[in-house]
Amino acid sequence: MQVSCNNVTFVYDKKDPNHYDALKDINLEISKGEFVALVGKTGSGKSTLVQTLNALIKPTSGYTKVDYFIVTSDKKLFKEKMKELSEDEVKKNKKLYLLRKKVGLVFQFPEYQLFSVTVLKDVMFGPTNFNLTEEEAKKVSIEALKSVGIDESYFNKSPFELSGGEKRRVAIAGILASDPDILVLDEPTAGLDPDGKKEIMEVIKKVHEKGKTIILVTHDMDVVMNYAKKVVVLNDSKLVKITTPHELFDSDDIEKYSLEIPTLYKFKKLLVKKGYKKDLSNVYDFNSLIEVLGK
Amino acid sequence: MKNVFGKLTPYNTVIHRLDSRIKMLALIGFMVICFLPYGNYANRFIILGILFAIILVIMAIAKCSFLSFLSNLKSLWFMMIFLLIIFVFVPQAGDTSSYHPIVTFPNGYQIYYEGLFQSLHVFFRLVMMIALTLILTSTTPPMEMTYALEWFLTPLRIIKFPTQVISMTISLAxxxxxxxxxxxxxxxxxxxxxxxxxxxxxxxxxxxxxxxxxxxxxxxxxxxxxxxxxxxxxxxxxxYGKRSSYRILKIGRNDIVALIIVFIIVAAFSTMCYFTQNVAGYDNFLHLWFGIGAF
Amino acid sequence: MKEAIRVEHLYFSYEKGVETLKDISFNVNKGEYVALIGHNGSGKSTLSKLLCYLLPADKGQIFVDDIEVKEENESLLRKKIGIVFQNPDNQFIGSTVEDDIAFGLENRNIPREEMVRLVHEFASKVGMIKYLNKSPDELSGGQKQRVAIAGILALGLKIIIFDEATSMLDPEGVEDIKKLIMEMKKEDPELTFISITHDIEEAYISDRVIILNKGEIFLDGKPNEVFQKEDLLKSIGLDIPFIMKVKSSLKDKNVQIPNEINNIEELSDYLCK
Known part of the structure; x- marks a missing residue:
């Protein structure tokens, strides 16, 4: 397993009298090359969970494991886990930046993290922090920018001159340039118009095709339907379901977790309810729907 | 993290309900009597001790957490060391012939009790200031303080000073x-x-x-x-337009009582200050009443 | 029916030589719910700012409830038309819900007793009466937008622009606001809404759709008519609603769906018959 969460629990600000568990006993495994969507309503703990992957948040008990990196604030547990690792791996565990290079985390509205004078320099910032030389950083950054569809003529512009969608792609390039094995994105399509959404999702799809693991936190069920292969549902800080998009939308408990159903599945459910004669069990996207209806 | 001005406590004590203008006036009054001179060091510590006791009583009424008071004081350690260095170890300027040395070094350099007391005195005043501001901020929402501020600035409107704009700016901030x-x-x-x-x-x-x-x-x-x-x-x-105000500040019975109490306290301490400064012998209570030599 | 808004040959540009809006003309009737759609950069938001006199037009005229939009009439206009912006945080001015609803009333110098009454009335209308003394950081995005709507309603404004007011909300918040708009419409048929949106499904249930493209009106009409022009919409890269897509795809497969079927309920009924 590339990523595993083991009894991960996280409590915000224990001293605060109204503290609550943001994560309760989460167990999850993700293997290399998967495309996973993490869904659940606002406040269900999705964003907190992904932040344990690169140690921005450390589980109060239990641990998150990424390859041989152990993330936990439980010192005893950490020591125990270190015993299972080789000497080299223990050494690497002490270097946080190695984990952060491995797990690229793109936050919600990542355009707010841009700060450099030029687009290219901004993208180069990550790789140079991860100890690449100026030249190497430049090379990977140019590649990353091209992969998100930013033209060379933009490289020397100020990032603040770009449009919203462009800024977001530059910010994503800033993470891609560090060549992470695992790309985690928190609401990458939020606030974009349909065109912008599609562009971003196509970029992510391409990264996935290169064999990278994708973990996507999203509210957008159309994105889940069209791109994800596996869905993890969180509700009230607990993991309640690991399934495929198709099964999730077909099931009846989707409303229990206050998730919206894509219109396609709403329609499909209506047809089933009203006793449609043809078999709809293989309908999972628009084309397959038309295929059945048009027969 | 959320409140940089000390956390507003969720209680509804008498102090919480007081008009914010009264509280601000009281704060100013108490601060002034904190900084008045009261004769020699022994006197000052006695009188400030009484004042501190009063402040502690107010803190208790306002249900201020003593723990948060202590944690506020933590940051003062550095200040205390700094004060000690300045007052005790840096050679005193001016006439030191009447000072009482603690030790005299072989090279003639002396450390005085006066230096030690002076730094303690300043420190004590700071502690009380912190206690006072803590009472204000933990019982008054920041917005109410801006309303109070606007009210205090009202007379300036006569000279065309834009008090409304200032208070809008502060409240937006x-x-x-x-x-x-x-x-x-x-x-x-x-x-x-x-x-x-x-x-x-x-x-x-x-x-x-x-x-x-x-x-x-x-x-x-x-x-x-x-x-x-x-x-x-x-x-x-x-x-600069004419605006009505949704919030109105109303003086109640409690506010008047509080104002009178504050007035009495301030008057009492000012009187003591007057006596210690102007009436012979009163600058040294211990000697006056008990015949103990103190400085 | 009376006009709420009339726009005549409107032009606007931020930079010389780059026209953001070109020769825009349209009317909106009182009580109409108009969806204004188009890509980012098509000039939708600029248009909304011109309508509320947050920007002055370069050329052309706008009338809001028969009042011409120009500097002299600014304070009159503020009593006619209100706008809800995209970012819920950046339009929350008061320190608490009640202060924020009162903000516009204070600006109008309305006596305090009246203000208190209005604040309570409209806070309960948008379902925020329980949160009167909450500060914005204790509210969700959807709740903040509700407060913004209450602030507008309390002023008695009859024309409301939603400038992508739901685009930064989570699905729950979006549903919340959509429902509220529908309730408001039902309660007061005089209310006129102009909703700038990317949500094709929302546009589909409006009374009328205006599509802007590169600063010009590309299409204007009833949703049913406008979204029928699939090829035209595709040419500017706009999607069409699910129901229209199904109908047109089935048509290609020689399955005819009658024109009067306009939503998935009706379609499923028809197909199951």
Whole structure:
């Protein structure tokens, strides 16, 4: 397993009298090359969970494991886990930046993290922090920018001159340039118009095709339907379901977790309810729907 | 994190209910009597001790947590050391012939009791100031303080001073502090994911890390204020126009009682100050009443 | 029916030589719910700012409830038309819900007793009466937008522009606001809404759709008619609603769906018959 969460629990600000568990006993495994969507309503703990992957948040008990990196604030547990690792791996565990290079985390509205004078320099910032030389950083950054569809003529512009969608792609390039094995994105399509959404999702799809693991936190069920292969549902800080998009939308408990159903599945459910004669069990996207209806 | 001005406590004590103008006046009154001279050091400590006892009683009525008071004091350790160095170890200027030395070094350099007491005295005053402001901030919402401030500034309107604009500016600033803190936190997390380490590194690296926070934060501030001004304009705000006020400050019976109590306390301490300064013998209570030699 | 808004040959540009809006003309009737759609950069938001006199037009005229939009009439206009912006945080001016609803009233110099009454009335209308003394950082995005709407309603404004007011909300918040708009419409048929949106499904249930493209009106009409022009919409890269897509795809397969079927309920009924 590339990523595993083991009894991960996280409590915000224990001293605060109204503290609550943001994560309760989460167990999850993700293997290399998967495309996973993490869904659940606002406040269900999705964003907190992904932040344990690169140690921005450390589980109060239990641990998150990424390859041989152990993330936990439980010192005893950490020591125990270190015993299972080789000497080299223990050494690497002490270097946080190695984990952060491995797990690229793109936050919600990542355009707010841009700060450099030029687009290219901004993208180069990550790789140079991860100890690449100026030249190497430049090379990977140019590649990353091209992969998100930013033209060379933009490289020397100020990032603040770009449009919203462009800024977001530059910010994503800033993470891609560090060549992470695992790309985690928190609401990458939020606030974009349909065109912008599609562009971003196509970029992510391409990264996935290169064999990278994708973990996507999203509210957008159309994105889940069209791109994800596996869905993890969180509700009230607990993991309640690991399934495929198709099964999730077909099931009846989707409303229990206050998730919206894509219109396609709403329609499909209506047809089933009203006793449609043809078999709809293989309908999972628009084309397959038309295929059945048009027969 | 959310409240930089000391946390407003969720109680509804008499002090919480007091008019914010009365509380601010009381704060000023208490601060003044904190800084009045009361004769020699023994006197000062006795009188400030009484004042401190009164403040502790008020803290108890206001249900101020003593723990948060202590944690506020923590940051004063550095200050205390600094004061000691200045008053005790740095040779005193001027006439020191009447001072009482603690030790005399072979080279003639002396450390005096006066230096020690003076630093303790300043320290004591600071502790009381902190206690007083803590009482105010833990019982008064920041907005009410701006209303009070606006009220105190009202006389300035005669000279065409734009008090309304000033108080609107302050209240908007207060309104956006939690929003901006939240945002700063998000930006820092995003930059950490790009390999920034805000804790480590040499000065040049630190400056660079700080720019990765400041630049995006400023740019978001600008765009926020842009949108905010549009929203205010759309809702008919005119800075110099005549506006009515939703919040009104009303003086109740309790407020008058509190005002009288504060007045009595301030008057009592001022009288003591007068006696110690102007009536022979009163600058040294211990000697006057008990015949103990003190300085 | 009376006009709420009339726009005549409107031009606007931020930079010389780059026209953001070109020769825009349209009327909106009182009580109409108009969806204004188009890509980012098509000039939708600029248009909304011109309508509320947050920006002055370069050329052409706008009338809001028969009042011409120009500087002299600014304070009159503020009593006619209100706008809800995209970012819920950046339009929350008061320190608490009640202060924010009162903000516009204070600007109008309305006596305090009246203000208190209005604040309570409209806070309960948008379902925020329980949150009167909450500060914005204790509210969700959807709740903040509700407060913004209450602020507009309390002023008695009859024309409301939603400038992508739901685009930064989570699905729950979006549903919340959509429902509220529908309730408001039902309660007061005089209310006129102009909703700038990317949500094709929302546009589909409006009374009328205006599509802007590169600063010009590309299409204007009833949703049913406008979204029928699939090829035209595709040419500017706009999607069409699910129901229209199904109908047109089935048509290609020689399955005819009658024209009067306009939503998935009706379609499923028809197909199951």
């Amino acid at each position: 207060l309104r956006f502090i939690p929003t901006l803190l939240d945002e700063a936190n998000k930006i820092m997390k995003a930059q950490k994911s790009r390999g920034v380490d805000y804790e480590k590194g040499f000065l040049t690296k630190k400056i660079k890390s700080v720019t990765t926070l400041i630049v995006p934060l400023l740019s978001s501030c600008f765009s926020r204020s842009d949108e905010l001004s549009l929203a205010m304009n759309a809702r008919g705000y005119e800075p």
